[in-house]
Amino acid sequence: MDRVKQLWSKTNRWHRVIFILLIVELRLLPNHQLGFQCNDPALSHPFTGDTISWKWLLATVALLPLVILLIVERVYNKDDSERSKQQALCWYKEYMFGVLINLTLVQLIKVLVGAPRPHFFDTCNPQEAGSCTGSEYVSSYTCLKAHWLSQSDKSFPSGHTSLALHTGVFIAYYLHQRTKHLVRSKAVLSAQVLSILSAVYCALSRITDHRHHWWDVLAGAVIGVPILFYTLQTSQVTSQSDIWND
Structure with missing residues (x-):
């Protein structure tokens, strides 16, 4: 055990997360499944897809902040392009580390909880639903649509919400930190408001798409924003310029 602790202490923080x-994604942990109540209206919505797909979300999460960072840092360090690039990468590194923690924690909780989605009956079509009556609780079930299983029992918490708010709040916070010594403009304020509203829109779309319950979305928000500020504060990125070299 001491050898394991010693090895863990020597690993890079990125490698740990x-x-x-990888343990979660390779399904090395037991996949827990919550049961369901027969004819539960909260689980009886049709599956209609996503207003904002995972591909669009991940592309936005990865690329949009980087573009903003490069532009703002170039303006902030007009006479030193190398420094502007380094500063942008400092911020981006800490931001992406937070995204990685965010994604890991959300996926871990999804596996450990195994909560049915609002479209559970549609995408899972549990075999036991045909024989249960009233409000009987079914603790164990078998999906007849096995290929939809990953879409059926990973409702809690909302990964879309967690990542969207993580990104939206980061952009707003970053613009505040890097422009507070400059002349404030309506463009900066508009960008901050737009980033927050876009994240909120993404979160609300998960409810209107019947992909998550409202409490899943709330939990995603509670996870996403604190992780952002934790990673930024522990890295002291707002006052250090050599974070990229750690």
Whole structure:
């Protein structure tokens, strides 16, 4: 055990989080499943897809902040392009580390909880639903649509909400930190408001798409924003310029 602790202490912080994420994604942890109540209206919505797909979300999460960082830092360090690039990468590194923690924690909770989605009956079509009556609780079930299983029992918490708010709040916070010594403009304020509203729109779309319950979305928000500020504060990115070299 001491040898394991020693090895863990020597690993890079990125490697630690990636290691945990791989354990989750490779399904090395037991996949828990919550049961359901027969004819539960909260689980009886049709599956209609996503207003904002995972591909669009991940592309936005990865690329949009980087573009904003490069532009703002170039304006902030007009006479030193190398420094502007370094500063942008400092911020981006800490932001993406928070995204990685965010994604890992959300996926871990999804596996450990195994909560049915609002379209559970449609995408899972549990065999037991045909024989249960009233409000009987079914603790164990078998999906007849096995290929939809991953879409059926990973409702809690909302990963879309967690990542969207993480990104939206980061952009607003970053613009505040890097422009507070400059002349404030309506463009900056508009960008901050737009980033927050876009994240909120993404979160609300998960409810209107019947992909998550409202409490899943709330939990995603509670996870996403604190992780952002935790990673930024522990890295002291707002006052250091050599974070990229750690």
